[in-house]
Structures are given as structure tokens and as C-alpha cells.
Amino acid sequence: MTNRKNEAPQGMIGRIIVVFGGGLAALFVLFILSLCFGEAQIPASTVFDGLLHRQDIMEHNLLWDIRMPRTVIGILAGAALAAAGALLQTITKNPLAASDTLGINAGAYFMVVLGMVAFPALQHEAPFLLAAVGGFLAALAAYFLGGGRGATPVRLALSGMIVSMVLGAFTSAIHIFKETETQSLFLWGGGTLIQLDWSGVEYAWPFVAVLLAISIFAGRQFDALELDESTARSLGQKVGLTRAGGLALAVFMAAIVVSVVGPIGFVGLVAPHLVRLSGIRKHRLLIPASALWGALLITAADILARMVRSSLGEMPVGAVMAIIGSPWLIWLVLTKMKNISAGSGQSSMSIGGAPLRLRFVPTVISMTVLLAVVILVSLSLGGTRIPIMELLRSIVGAGDDSYSVLMNLRLPRTLVAAGGGIALAIGGVLIQSAVRNPLADASIIGVTSGAGFGALVVLVAWPTLPIFALPxxxxxxxxxxxxxxxxxxxxxxxxPSVLILLGIAVSAIGSAGIQAMIVKASLWSSTAFVWITGTTYGRGWNQFNSIFIFLLILVPAAYYLGKKFDLLAFGDDSSTGFGLPVKGTRLWAMIIGVLLAAGAVASVGTIGFLGLMAPHAVRMMVGHHTRRSIILSGLLGGLLLVLADTLGRTVMAPKEIPSGLIIMLIGAPYFMFLMYRSLIKKR
Structure with missing residues (x-):
């Protein structure tokens, strides 16, 4: 018995030695490698000589003034983000919690970009303050949208992603409207450790050191949060105060990092899990160990970013961390989320509120007429207005030649917008049916970011390829x-829950690739950046023919299978009881939905939220009926995108606002409203 009692302490001591000793040794090696690699490689012997006996020579000055600040800020950033992730996972009792999955990074980034435009003096003097406010508000929004203390890992991850998407939409709007003022922030927005002097380190290290020290000192209070809440209260712990304090510490640590090096994701997710896998649970050890391994992860990612160079240059470290961390999230979902069973997930397509039960045929007729009217109005508006009568004559080939020229430019563009909206909306109907979740669309399962990345590969790597290579x-x-x-x-x-979480991970990889290409190929001021926000600018008959073929083949197939798709809303067990082959039916719904969404992206760029808004609005009109939703959602999606296209080219003419940006600015708040409605319904 004595031997068994000694085994546990000895085993834990061994784990502590491995975690801390091995981590420090690995960090030291990476520290030296980080000082060696760069535009000009410095031999290790010169690095040690420069560290111990600095002289006024080029290699030593490069080492101390450029490489050292970059390496040190990486260590500080990794430590802060990993410690923040450990605290957030404990506070929320959620293994998927981190500063990026809860929207903290996106909130801090948004406020810093907004500050650059609206409060430049405050942004210059106190970027940390703005970042902290943005991060804190984003975290609260994600936490309460996710259901607060009763939030499941899936719902909290989804709510954090929604908050990030909403803030990302407004951040993109600022970048486009204030291109000159915010261009310098685009590289920073990808997460970069590049430092020109020690000012960033001098600014950040006191905050990080004090916040880490407080977190470690309060470790026992955080240990109590691992217990059942009633048990913790019976032991005299102030659970609410401890949670609030932990959230504040996590937000402040993430905010100071974002204000200096930009948003870097996945560190707070990966590092604490690595430490927990070793068996370390007590927070006085967990927090410093997570900080150590977070520093190690970012340093390794930064070295990799400098080693893997191409004609495009060095990738942002945030993109490299996304590529490293996304597989970890995938592994975590597939192996550690034991509470996700085959039948779990959203079982209802309702988000609260009774449908209006409008009559189907009159509604279809009304929306068809409205879409036709909006198309005609759109064709008449622009830099040169076309009178309606001349417009009608031009359509039948009897109008004035000058108006006919305009028609040949506007008509295909408007029809592409209508076709793209139809495809995105119907794709949203099918994807939501497949994953049985009313908050799903193409962007959630990775289709949008994957399609955008595929297009940018062509634009950047092979710009001389024919135009049809892009779609x-x-x-x-x-x-x-x-x-x-x-x-x-x-x-x-x-x-459904697994699909959504895996989609988040794959979307992160695609987004990282998009961000890296934009930054490194200097695309933020080009049509490529506008294209990935979704635009109908310059669209012609080739794009119309492409989207028309997709609609002609896939929409009838979706309508034919509509009755089977209806049964997916009842849950796997009930659907199987009705004799439905659930896997096969869900797969067909996803295949058709994904192809429609990808075809739309190929024609009009990466437009988000439209595949979410239209199906929900239709479901509120006529209830859950797949065939009716396909028809009405298609009409509404076409109507919305034509309206967005019209507004985009007329409101600030001659400057155009990308259609996708207008849809984002409408759809992002609507997405949050839907999440709120679903939370109210759940309660």
C-alpha cells in the first residue's frame, strides 16, 4: 500500500519535470533558432557571441534590435493567449473555449481598427484600452448567446463564431471604406510578430507579467470551479466573483496581445489541452505550464513562417497557427467530445415564433412580380439613368443604341446577381436540412472559405490563366x-454538431490561406480583395451562363428530393422509423447544397449570410416545408442580392460598395438576432 501511495506523487513529479523541463529546453532551442532565421541567416555561433558579447556590428545589431524583440514578443503573446485559454476553459467548463472561439480576438481587432479611424489619438495612446473593451463585450455576447452557464460546447463554439463573423463583417467594411487609413492594419490583422524596435515588448511585458502572476496566485480559487457549483459554494467559494475575475484576466491578456501583434488564434485552445493531457489539473501548475507551451507554440509557428518562404514572401504567424491549430480542433472533436452521440444535435428547425402561415401560391406570385420589378428598376439606375420606357424598348431590341450598350452591361450583371442569390438561398435551405440546424449555412461548413481560397490561388499563383479558371x-x-x-x-x-465544429476548423484553414495571400500579394487594394467580399462588378454573360447551368440542373433535383429532406427535421431515430436512409439523404442534401453555394461563389464571390437569412425569413412565412422553402427562398435570395447590387452601385457612385458587404452588414446582426431567438425558445 505504501508503494501505491508513493506512485502517484512520484508520477506527478515526473510529469511536472517533463512538462516544465522539457518545455523550457524546447523553448530555449526554438529561441536560438528564431534568432538564426530570417531574411539573412545568422550562424548559431554568431548568435551566442552576440548574446554574450554584443559589439557594434551588423549581425549583432540585427540580432538585438530586430530579431530579439520579435522573438520575445512571440513568447509573451503565446504565454498570454495560452493562459487566457486555460482560464476560459475552466470558467465555462468547455473544452472548446479560447480567446478566438469566444470572439475575444475579433472584438479586440474590431475596436483597434475602429479606433484607427474614429479615435486616432486614443488608439495611439491606449490601444490596449480599446482592445480590452472590444474583447470584453465580444466575450459577454458569445457567452450569453451560447446560453450562459448552461451552454453546451457546440453552442458556445457556434455563438463565438457568430460573434466573430458579425464583428468581422464590420471590420471588413471599415477596411474597404477607409482603405488608406487602415491599410497598415491588414498585415497586423493576420497576426504578425514583426517588430522594428523594443517598444512593443516594453509596452506589453508589464501587463502580461502582472496578469499571469495574479492568475497563478488565484489558482486555488479557479480549482474550485472544477467542482460542482453547489459543492464549491458549500466550501465557501464565491463562484460568481471567481468567474468574473477569471473572465477579466483572460480578456485583458488576450487584449494586450491583440493590441500589439494582432489576433492570433488556436494557441489558447491547443496549449492548455496539451498540458491537461499530461495530467496536470491544478491551476497553479496548469496556468504557468500552459503559458510555457503557448510561448513554445507561437515561437515554433513564427520560425516555420520564416523558413517556409515562397515568391509571395513570409506568411503571417496567425495564419500558420490556424493551419497548426485547426487539425487539433478536428482531433479534439473526433476523439474527445464523447458527449456527442449519433442522435444529438439540433432536432428542430425552428428558432422561436410561430410562422405566419401565408398562402403559398399568392406569396410566390407576389415575390416573382416583386423580383421582376426590382430587376427592371436596377437596370434603369446607375451612372446614367435609363427611362423605363426606353428600358423596355431596349429589352425587345427597339431602343436607342446608347441605351442598348448600357443594357448589355447591366443586364448580365443584374441577372448574375439574381442567379447567385437564388443559388445561395436554396443552398442554405438544403444545408440547414442536412445538418438539422437552423443556424447553418455554407460559410459554417467551410464551403465559402474553401471556394474563396481556391479562387485566390488562381488569382495569385496563376494570374495569366483564362478567366474560366477562376470559377x-x-x-x-x-x-x-x-x-x-x-x-x-x-x-x-x-x-449535425460534429459537422458544424469540423466546418469551423476547415473554415479557419481556408480563411488563413486567404488572409496570407491577400497580405503577401498586396491584394487589399485590388479587385481580388473586393471579390472575396462578394461583388457583381464586371459580371457578364459568361458568369450568367455558369450560374444558370448550376440552377438548371440542381434546383429540379433539390425539388424532387424535397419530401425526403422534410423528414430530416424529425431527428435520426424518427427519420429511420419512417424508413428514411438518413445518411444517404443527408449526403444528397449536402451535395446539392454545397454545389449550389460553390457555383454562386464562383459567379459573385464569397457572399455570406444570404444562405442563412432567406431560408429563415421563408420559414417564418410558411413554416417548415422544403419544396416551398426552395421556391420562396430562391426568389427572396435573388431579390436581396439584386437589391444589394443596386444599392452598391448607386449609393456612393461612382465608387461601388461590394454587394457581399451590404449583405454582411444586414445579415450579421440578423444572425445574432436568430441566435438570441433560439436561446429564448430553449429557455
């Missing part, structure tokens, strides 16, 4: 992303 690459990217998500989720019976 092919976009479709290929979207389909590959969705196929990868489905391949991984198949072993979990295509569980």
Missing part, C-alpha cells in the same frame, strides 16, 4: 472543403 477553382475549393468535412464526420454518423 472552376472556386467550385473545386468549396467542394473539397465540404467533402473533407463530410469524410471526417462520417464516422460520427454525420452528426
Amino acid at each position: 472552376i477553382a472556386a467550385i473545386a475549393g468549396g467542394v473539397i472543403s465540404a467533402a473533407f468535412v463530410f469524410f471526417l464526420a462520417w464516422r460520427k454518423s454525420l452528426n
